[in-house]
Amino acid sequence: MLISYREALNQAMREEMRRDDRVFLIGEEVGYYQGAFKVSKGFVEEFGPQRVLDTPITEAGFTGLAIGAAMAGLHPIVELMTFNFGILALDQIVNNAAKIRYMSGGQLSVPLVIRGPGSAAHQLAAQHSQSLEAWFCHVPGLKVIAPATPHDAKGLLKSAIRDPNPVIFIEAQLLYGTKGEVAEGEYTIPIGRAEVKRIGHDVTIVAYSKMLLLALEAADELAREGIQAEVVDPRTLKPLDLETIAASVKKTGRLVIVEEGWRVAGLGAQIAESLYTLVFDYLDGPIVRVTGEDVPMPYTRPLEDAAIPDRPRVLSAVRAVFKRT
């Protein structure tokens, strides 16, 4: 079944809400507007306003409400219109959602999903174009997922909704319209498992979310130059499936990590550190990172393009790895 990423998310939530009446959807414009990006199309009509709640523009307030409801045993899905606005809810996410299990010595749990788009779209400027996944990965108690394909988005969102922990589920505005094959019928994808999206033996490229599509395009071009790149999508960023990445690097001896977020203290730095620890002796050269530039996102197109990883940069990073080895 060929469907869009948006439709995959819609199906995942719809199936889970039909299956479990503890699940409800809450966020700005999720009801009668059908979602700012139309992910919740048809929901208020099917489930009613008791389970599809339009909120005021108060991220801390409604995220905190969802956390409280989760503490009482409901399973909320919080839609952030974008993760940029999630910054307003960081106190709730970091100080409450992530810590309540631990602070209570295991008495309470917070089964909820906080989802919405992260990263840049086109020319939305500095406050609407950020990849903040490293912030969330930094916090013990959270799980973080960033799927790239409709199939992964659906299966992982269903798992996230069923997970008894707080899960940050990062989508991308530019992925919503992308299409892909999704398995027929009921399926879930386990949280914490990477997938090799393209098999190769010369170099491993790790990339997630939108950057996976970039990595796959680059891999096609590299193949024409005679370089077979293996592309690994972690899909879940926390807990990270280091085993699958390490197995790939052991085979290829080279690793390039592509991420859209800022370079300093970015997720790729953590992945690199972990891989150095695990497979140092297998590496033929240093791990190379391709990242977003350390600037607030500029509005104007030429500068925006310069701030985000693109195919030439991925290609030159891979070629550089070969030059050094």
Next chain:
Amino acid sequence: MDRQDLLSLYRQMLLIRRFEEKSAEMYALAKIAGFLHLYIGEEAIAVGAIAAIRPDDYVISAYRDHGHCLARGSDPGRVMAELFGKATGLCKGKGGSMHLIDARRNFMGGYAIVGGHLPLATGLAFAAQYRKRGQVVLCFFGEGAVPSGQAHEAFNLAALWKLPVIFVCENNRYAMGTPIKLGIALYSNVAETARSYGIQAERVDGMDVLAVRALMRGVVEKVRATQGPYFVEAMTYRFMGHSMADPAHGHYRTKEEVDEERKRDPVLLLRQTILNAGLGTEADFKQLEKEVGEIVAAAVKFADESPFPAPSALYEDVYVE
């Protein structure tokens, strides 16, 4: 007025008072560390308000939470063990003074980011309403939380969605040392803040446990019936410093002011009420003092003799496996 009822309220307040005094002592002995915020002077609010709710209702509080936890009926031994950081504590020693949680009693915790637990309270109320169980939520916080953004977001959602939550503002007139006049625009009428969201609000003498309970009984009944929120401003005073790091009267308030307020000590007020009504004698108070003293001593003994958590506990409870 009923003798047993009055003596029971007195006993609960006395337990909190003596527990807190003992906690201060244990802090001085370094048995308790970190931040320790005592509830001395404010006992009538927790005891009076919690006396008005059902066991299946929810209670949530800020970091000055020992009083609410004890009034909810938590075992003083396990509370003291938590302050000691012991494995037998309510939260296995992982929460500490500011994060007491007793889920079996629907005591959903103490939270230490000012204003941050008010949205949680609306969520508990949302869940109660979603499941149509007729529960209400009691949410305690200091007046310092009232101007915070999260409090306002919670007030708006509670009013907008008619959630069964009772916001109980314990107005002790100081943040740490900053007086209310320097922190809240509507300092002379904090409840007005809630009214501006369409939330019904009342003020009560927070030193008078009978007044608190009487008001709260009516409020709880209304909230349970109408499923709308309520705001109660309980006027009180903190007899001790903000925390153990702060003396009872520092630069920000005089000894005379504290002494003056202590004349309206909630424990002594109730004691006088009982004596005036002829419903209790000095012998009764002596007996209660003895009983409470024994409970607190036993709590300390239990906490002291309990083991610290094993190192293996470090990574437990981060996630639900």
